[in-house]
Amino acid sequence: MTGARPVTRRAALRQAAIAAALVAAVLVVGSNFVLVEVRLFGLEVQLRLGWALLLALIVGFAGGATWSRR
Amino acid sequence: MARSILLVSRAVSALCLTLLAALVVFDAQAERFTAGLTPAQFREQLEVELLDEYPGVLGVAHNAGDDLGATFEAVAHDVDAVEIDVRSVGGELHASHDAPVPFVDTLFFRGPHLEEAWEAARLSDTIVLDLKESSRGYLERVRRFVSQRRDRRLIIQTQDAPSLRILRRTVPWAQRQQLIFTAGQLEELRNDRGLVAVLDGVSVRDRLLTVGVHAWLEQRGLRTFAWTVNDDRRMNELVERGLDGLITDRLDIMALLAGRRDLT
Numbered sequence: 252m253t254g255a256r257p258v259t260r261r262a263a264l265r266q267a268a269i270a271a272a273l274v275a276a277v278l279v280v281g282s283n284f285v286l287v288e289v290r291l292f293g294l295e296v297q298l299r300l301g302w303a304l305l306l307a308l309i310v311g312f313a314g315g316a317t318w319s320r321r
Numbered sequence: 322m323a324r325s326i327l328l329v330s331r332a333v334s335a336l337c338l339t340l341l342a343a344l345v346v347f348d349a350q351a352e353r354f355t356a357g358l359t360p361a362q363f364r365e366q367l368e369v370e371l372l373d374e375y376p377g378v379l380g381v382a383h384n385a386g387d388d389l390g391a392t393f394e395a396v397a398h399d400v401d402a403v404e405i406d407v408r409s410v411g412g413e414l415h416a417s418h419d420a421p422v423p424f425v426d427t428l429f430f431r432g433p434h435l436e437e438a439w440e441a442a443r444l445s446d447t448i449v450l451d452l453k454e455s456s457r458g459y460l461e462r463v464r465r466f467v468s469q470r471r472d473r474r475l476i477i478q479t480q481d482a483p484s485l486r487i488l489r490r491t492v493p494w495a496q497r498q499q500l501i502f503t504a505g506q507l508e509e510l511r512n513d514r515g516l517v518a519v520l521d522g523v524s525v526r527d528r529l530l531t532v533g534v535h536a537w538l539e540q541r542g543l544r545t546f547a548w549t550v551n552d553d554r555r556m557n558e559l560v561e562r563g564l565d566g567l568i569t570d571r572l573d574i575m576a577l578l579a580g581r582r583d584l585t
Contacts, residue, residue, distance in 0.1 A: 263323040266330040273337035280344055284351065299348075 379566040380578030387416045392441040398572040399579045402447035409459045452479035464491045478524045498522040
């Protein structure tokens, strides 16, 4: 039987960063909860501004991360 | 220490994920607990005295005249006034916020004619024309256009002071407003008594409209419009101060400005 795996400082900080990002996400969505129309190339969809901002952030982050690995 | 940080962070993450999920699932109910107020909720929160102030403020649909669809939507929301940005393209007046690309403007420009925008907004009592150019020829075209259509209250605003002086002579029935984009322009206005005498009002960028500036404008008998105000709290603050015109994208608030109480 083995004990709990030791927690590295790096892993703890990474988890803290994830938690901070999630807190920021809740605050952004909560404080921008108005319904807006988002239009793109003729497409039109109604969604909360906070979700639209978060989506743009995630797409931008994912794109940047993919690009930097090439 | 590292383990404690990890555990606390995981707990916070779990809580946040739960909250985000709740915002997705209970979307309609969540409005009450977030900054996104429905117009009805907004009205409920207004002080009774302020509720009576709102109908006295002219509600202007920000740039709604630049797109016919937006114009119809604004009119459907009972706006007091429709704002139209006016540009000259190939010698004709068009409604457009952005300048057309030089040399190919007559080929690719797709903004509606000013006449179309004017007609689309015909159910609105007031039109706010935002002049984007200042040449003599352009001002003459504007004069000719509005002279043939004196069916509604007309407010003309521009940041070009000489244009306002010309318009005072050529379109005397229109309300003339100086557009203020920067603190420098505001300072120039404060130091130019001649210009103040020509004006009926000013249209000020919201963040420049401090209590002091508002009081100064009021003392000189200038009607004050603010743009672009979309925040509920800021609207309340400005209305309480005695704002004359609210230029906003918030069509949902227009019913309140029109004196209706049946917001949904």
